[in-house]
Amino acid sequence: MKDIVFIIRAEKLEIVKSILDEHGCGGMTVMTAMGCGTQRGFTDEDAVQEIKGYKTKINLLPKIRIEAVVEDELVESILLDVRERIATGKVGDGKVFIFPVEDAMRIRTGERGDSAI
Numbered sequence: 357m358k359d360i361v362f363i364i365r366a367e368k369l370e371i372v373k374s375i376l377d378e379h380g381c382g383g384m385t386v387m388t389a390m391g392c393g394t395q396r397g398f399t400d401e402d403a404v405q406e407i408k409g410y411k412t413k414i415n416l417l418p419k420i421r422i423e424a425v426v427e428d429e430l431v432e433s434i435l436l437d438v439r440e441r442i443a444t445g446k447v448g449d450g451k452v453f454i455f456p457v458e459d460a461m462r463i464r465t466g467e468r469g470d471s472a473i
């Protein structure tokens with residue numbers, strides 16, 4: 357099992373929800389987030405912005421964080437679809453992090469591992 361964490365533009369949430377559903381993922385968790393990547397939230401890397409009296413070099417932008425624990429075999433096809441369907445080619449499209457998951461349990465039944473997701 358792998359835990360896939362997508363940090364994406366808010367307007368792409370519906371597409372990623374559909375992709376996960378189409379690939380038969382067992383569930384997902386969605387959170388609002390604030391973040392920045394290599395541009396530190398600016399279009400001009402050297403920009404310094406004044407926010408409430410503080411000069412900041414880190415401008416956190418609102419993003420959506422989607423987390424889905426899926427079977428190993430699903431990961432590559434999901435990533436391919438996400439890249440094909442939500443990449444705009446502009447900075448800030450987002451990132452995906454993939455973590456190994458040791459185990460899972462469905463609380464209602466006590467099922468473990470792949471059967472629990």
Ligand SMILES: Nc1ncnc2c1ncn2[C@@H]1O[C@H](COP(=O)(O)OP(=O)(O)OP(=O)(O)O)[C@@H](O)[C@H]1O
Pocket residue numbers: 363364389390391392393394395396417419446447448449450451
């Ligand atoms: N190394 C990181 N660690 C944790 N979160 C990150 C990291 N990089 C990006 N993120 C999250 O992903 C969001 C989108 O990042 P973003 O797409 O701007 O990445 P990037 O590396 O700057 O790529 P690009 O050059 O395409 O913009 C950020 O707002 C942040 O929430």
Ligand SMILES: [Mg+2]
Pocket residue numbers: 392393394395396447448449
């Ligand atoms: Mg960026």
